[in-house]
Amino acid sequence: MRLRSLLLLVIAVVVTGGLCHAGWAQSPTYGLGKTPTAEEIRAWDIAISPTGKELPPGSGTAKEGAPLYAQKCAACHGATGSGGRAPELIRSESTTPAPGKQPPCLSPCIRGANVMAIHSPYATTIWDYINRGMPFSKEETLKPNEVYALTAFLLYKSGVIPEDQVVDAQSLPQIKMPNRDGYVLPEWKHGMPRPFPNKP
Amino acid sequence: MDSKKAGRRKFLKGGAAVAAMGAIQSATGQTPVPAKRSLKDEIAYGERSHFVTSVRVPVLERPSPDEFGLTFHVLTPLQDSVGIITPSSLHFVGTHRGAIVPEIDPGEYRFLIHGMVDRPLEFTLEELKRFPSVSRIHFLECLGNRGKPEHKTVQQTTGLTSCSEWTGVPLSLLLKEVGVQKGASWVVSEGSEEVKGAGSIELAKAMDDCIVAYGQNGEPLRPQNGFPVRLIVPGFEGIYNTKWLRRMKVVDRYYMTYNDYGHISKDPKVAALTFQWGPKSVITFPSGGQKLPGHGVYQITGLAWSGGGAVRKVDISTDGGHTWKDAEIRGEVHRMAHTRFGMNWKWEGQECVLMSRCTDELGQVQPTRAQVAKVFNVPPDYYHNHGVPGSDNTIVPWRVATDGSVYNALA
Numbered sequence: 275m276r277l278r279s280l281l282l283l284v285i286a287v288v289v290t291g292g293l294c295h296a297g298w299a300q301s302p303t304y305g306l307g308k309t310p311t312a313e314e315i316r317a318w319d320i321a322i323s324p325t326g327k328e329l330p331p332g333s334g335t336a337k338e339g340a341p342l343y344a345q346k347c348a349a350c351h352g353a354t355g356s357g358g359r360a361p362e363l364i365r366s367e368s369t370t371p372a373p374g375k376q377p378p379c380l381s382p383c384i385r386g387a388n389v390m391a392i393h394s395p396y397a398t399t400i401w402d403y404i405n406r407g408m409p410f411s412k413e414e415t416l417k418p419n420e421v422y423a424l425t426a427f428l429l430y431k432s433g434v435i436p437e438d439q440v441v442d443a444q445s446l447p448q449i450k451m452p453n454r455d456g457y458v459l460p461e462w463k464h465g466m467p468r469p470f471p472n473k474p
Numbered sequence: 475m476d477s478k479k480a481g482r483r484k485f486l487k488g489g490a491a492v493a494a495m496g497a498i499q500s501a502t503g504q505t506p507v508p509a510k511r512s513l514k515d516e517i518a519y520g521e522r523s524h525f526v527t528s529v530r531v532p533v534l535e536r537p538s539p540d541e542f543g544l545t546f547h548v549l550t551p552l553q554d555s556v557g558i559i560t561p562s563s564l565h566f567v568g569t570h571r572g573a574i575v576p577e578i579d580p581g582e583y584r585f586l587i588h589g590m591v592d593r594p595l596e597f598t599l600e601e602l603k604r605f606p607s608v609s610r611i612h613f614l615e616c617l618g619n620r621g622k623p624e625h626k627t628v629q630q631t632t633g634l635t636s637c638s639e640w641t642g643v644p645l646s647l648l649l650k651e652v653g654v655q656k657g658a659s660w661v662v663s664e665g666s667e668e669v670k671g672a673g674s675i676e677l678a679k680a681m682d683d684c685i686v687a688y689g690q691n692g693e694p695l696r697p698q699n700g701f702p703v704r705l706i707v708p709g710f711e712g713i714y715n716t717k718w719l720r721r722m723k724v725v726d727r728y729y730m731t732y733n734d735y736g737h738i739s740k741d742p743k744v745a746a747l748t749f750q751w752g753p754k755s756v757i758t759f760p761s762g763g764q765k766l767p768g769h770g771v772y773q774i775t776g777l778a779w780s781g782g783g784a785v786r787k788v789d790i791s792t793d794g795g796h797t798w799k800d801a802e803i804r805g806e807v808h809r810m811a812h813t814r815f816g817m818n819w820k821w822e823g824q825e826c827v828l829m830s831r832c833t834d835e836l837g838q839v840q841p842t843r844a845q846v847a848k849v850f851n852v853p854p855d856y857y858h859n860h861g862v863p864g865s866d867n868t869i870v871p872w873r874v875a876t877d878g879s880v881y882n883a884l885a
Contacts, residue, residue, distance in 0.1 A: 407669035457738035
């Protein structure tokens with residue numbers, strides 16, 4: 275009798291345990307978290323692809339960007355885009371350090387060309403960063419037109435685009451950057467060693 | 475009157491006892507100090523001994539905080555470390571542009587996963603904690619961790635690495651929860667500090683062993699290390715371990731964010747030396763700035779780690795790399811984690827150069843700068859004054875002078 279009830283108990287545990295397990299497997303989710311609305315996602319989503327697909331409507335030119343730069347950027351980055359307390363934004367021969375005389379290499383670690391408009395393979399990086407991170411302590415206060423205009427100004431001053439080029443969601447990703455082909459991406463695989471040097 | 479006398483005698487006796495105790499205390503170097511904190515505070519949250527003075531310092535190259543009030547890079551005092559865990563208070567701090575640590579109310583915290591997924595979802599911290607958790611010991615190391623000749627101590631050469639037990643939800647579990655769509659190949663993670671620093675990692679890594687972490691060494695993350703939630707990408711450069719994680723977007727390409735563009739290289743040989751750290755180690759004792767008090771037996775000890783997995787072996791050389799001996803692994807070995815090694819060593823007053831060399835589970839061996847120079851076709855001493863390509867996992871040698879003083883042998 276006692277043995278039988280114990281057996282029944284064991285069977286019951288095994289069966290319900292099995293059912294529970296099957297239940298987990300069939301259920302695709304833990305059911306945790308809230309589904310955001312499309313508007314909520316749009317409000318969060320400030321990452322701009324090199325294709326520019328997330329860029330908002332609006333436009334700007336270098337001419338429009340010049341007074342904005344003077345007003346919102348020059349205090350930290352310098353009137354000419356270099357020599358300020360904040361990183362260099364516009365390359366000039368007089369401020370380009372000689373080889374071996376570069377500032378200490380903490381990231382972003384771009385020796386001799388640590389100017390976004392020169393080094394970034396895509397103009398979208400500039401738009402994205404101004405939009406998310408500038409001006410310091412007043413981040414995300416710039417309107418899309420202002421971000422387009424400032425991006426155009428930096429690209430013009432760095433010799434990438436003409437002064438009158440209209441920069442918008444369509445034209446920005448098309449801008450041929452000087453360092454467009456300046457990178458390769460290694461493919462990462464689990465358990466993959468570095469290629470070298472790996473011999474004592 | 476009698477009672478008064480008795481009281482005075484008692485007082486005198488007591489005084490003698492106190493004086494005697496005082497004598498014993500000073501004989502053992504123990505001086506009583508008035509408690510600075512209330513007993514209530516002492517009970518609530520313990521403090522280390524005031525005799526222990528090990529602290530972090532800013533990197534040599536950049537003030538921290540700078541004139542904008544931004545924190546850059548602050549170094550862990552590896553010379554004082556024992557075992558493999560870095561106390562959370564001494565964990566290095568690295569920020570990309572420099573950042574002001576954001577104040578995030580854990581009750582208001584939200585983490586959004588969206589992009590190329592079937593079910594975009596937004597989680598509260600409480601909801602993240604309702605998922606099954608993992609706790610794993612991993613190092614975190616900044617790409618800026620590069621020994622230079624002007625560095626005097628191991629804190630300066632190598633202090634941008636630390637190791638903690640991280641607790642959180644496997645990222646792969648959350649990604650399965652939202653249902654990653656076909657064609658997705660990268661994820662972009664984003665923090666909530668003022669620049670909302672973002673970085674791209676391959677989906678393969680995101681699905682492999684990353685952790686959406688809320689715990690560090692048995693308690694919530696420290697604010698400087700991402701409170702309330704950060705990403706842990708085991709073995710990868712520090713910058714991908716997004717602090718104050720607020721969003722992850724599943725995408726079909728490298729997004730070339732501000733953080734990303736600083737790390738790119740045109741040379742495939744260099745590009746292959748980024749993302750995942752190579753095998754690395756450093757001797758923490760004896761190391762630069764320390765002094766051996768006399769001849770005799772010492773323990774050479776240090777830390778080894780690798781982005782490629784577990785440390786398999788550490789060799790130590792006491793003759794500048796001419797001969798090598800197996801070090802003992804002293805403690806547990808975890809994948810992508812600091813591993814403590816050591817070796818008995820008798821110093822007899824000779825000048826010598828000490829080096830350690832890590833071999834990991836993939837058979838990768840930590841190189842010298844001269845070996846890297848050979849690969850990149852530059853003179854053997856070229857990288858003494860230039861950063862090596864990619865992340866720097868080269869050997870840092872220490873020179874012991876005849877008076878026992880220890881110096882950076884790169885100098």
